[in-house]
Amino acid sequence: MTRTGTTAAERVVHFVLPGDVDDPAAPSGGNTYDRRVCRDLPAAGWQVRPYALPGGWPQPDATARAELAGRLAALPDGAVVLLDGLVACGVPEILAPETERLRLAVLVHLPLGDETGLDPALAVELDAREHRTLHAVEAVVATSDWAARRLVTHHGLPAARVHAVRPGVDPAPLAPGTDGATGLLCVAAVTPRKGQHRLIDALATVTELPWSCACVGALGRDPGYADRLRRTVTGFGLDDRITFTGPRTGADLEARYAAADLLVLTSSAETYGMVVTEALARGIPVLATAVDGVPEAVGQDPDGGVPGLLVPPGRPAALADALRGWLGDPQLRDRVRNSARARRAMLEGWEMTSHSLAGVLERLRDEPRSTR
Template identity: 30%
Template structure:
């Protein structure tokens, strides 16, 4: 498959774009509730497309009385919170029941040139609307359930058959954007859409926000730790595998053991897993070295990553792994499993180290090799930063824009094959 070149938009007329993020608002704080990399990507895409001259609206479910019905992103894109079900957070198994109400409100809005859904629930709401209006529908799954179930964490519940069937239907009924080649391959292998309608467009990273210079803004108590700290950022749930990070910490030599920072909050329904992490740290004798922090603002997340000696991404699977790219931009090497999209978000030996399997002793040996070799760690930090600079939100948005233009007939010049 040919990569789409980064291009200006001189041959593309301004488009009206609806980005649908039904189950979580891009204005929500990543690491809290259902907010994560999806939120970061939708917000970055909206603001970059707006800067490129398009009119962008983000449609999300209104989930609280304090959530405004209309707001603006930092880049000026409109965020509309549409009613769907009761105000307040809903567990994931409750969300499909309110999709139809959200879809009705979506259909009543002015017709855009293209609708771009993020996550399967958004697709369920938006695909019938797009079909009824005769306009293009583009989908990002962000998490492919078939791939997730292949790498499910021990004890984690399988996803519903409804979700798998819905993802199959959605990917066969329109165009899908995949963040990694592994995600693209999984979609084609499990769901059977036409390969030419599944487009590999990797996400980007804000290298101004995520920078080594941010280390000076990390919390003073963490900067004062005698052996520094390792950082894990993300929602607390079995899929993200924070338990492996705690086991790794316990396997490191005690004399020079860094602390471990886990920043993020449990997804609704995963509170028992979060409680179990604290019990695990106690049982392994490292409770005093593990710091549980709430979800961080983007600026605080950047400071936390920049101040860490290593970033850990212990996920069982990732369709891409945005935190790994943010850590690299921060000049912080990453340790992760050699699996799924992490193979592409981390350049092994350049932006971090990929471990085979999930044995804590193996991970601890790899971490110790880096922590005990300042010259190698410093070199990896510099090459990680260089690696991250090859990924930008401008490049991501330009490629998505080219796809929109081709589907909506909004280009006056040939569009490269995706």
């Protein structure tokens, strides 16, 4: 089919986004990534035409499905289209009819079946739909090297069609912290995948040591889970030491980082872990479960040191031991803090993200259609 939507000189990408991408009550790494792509791609030579589509993605109702189908049908032949995976991966039957006419790429923040708390049958169905979607489109963008490898192996995708484009991070001032040890911060939506229950259980084993922990993140995504956490905190008698602040952005979030001595992240699945690099940009060490792309985000300092403490997933005792070590060993704290400050200077900015994504879009626009 002849492509008539763009000329050789045009660089326009139509970006299909979830409807809550700009909702301050629903901050997430995926939404932050999407917003920065919209903002920064023009500096890399690409105009962005965003379309935020309300709906219960990845299981949209008929209205949302019709809106997506209509948006795609209205685009000119040959248009370059980037779709957030939350919107795209559950509806292969909508994307498939457009694959011969449009240049489609899907940005996968988290594979659909990896979300915790899903009914097993639903997880299998969403995984199968994602498989069909990713095989239909011409390019897949993952947010870490680990995530790219996982998509290739899990879905049997050609490696040449899967591209790792890591999130960037903005420069930030060094966080003064509290006393260098006891100010703990968890920045994550309050959901089972983020694993605040693991953190609370571990903190309950070190009550003889001084610490306080602020859990910053949206509480409304799984209200039942949030309620269980509050009851657990009360049951342990830790209401004065563990607080749930709800989502924070802007100056409020900056103030939380400024008061932090250690970032804690106890997720069961993370394709990268943007809050890790947000903390390291401020010289804050990290304690995290070593799942998926988290070690890639933590990285190493120039001398090979690790700017934090990584513990195996599924080992509650290891998490508790790491907390006890951090709180009780000044030499360990000095070592990982110095490594975090050295790692800070090595972090990639968002301009590298936009440059890498622009390269993917350039190839998507110009290369002959791949053979399925």
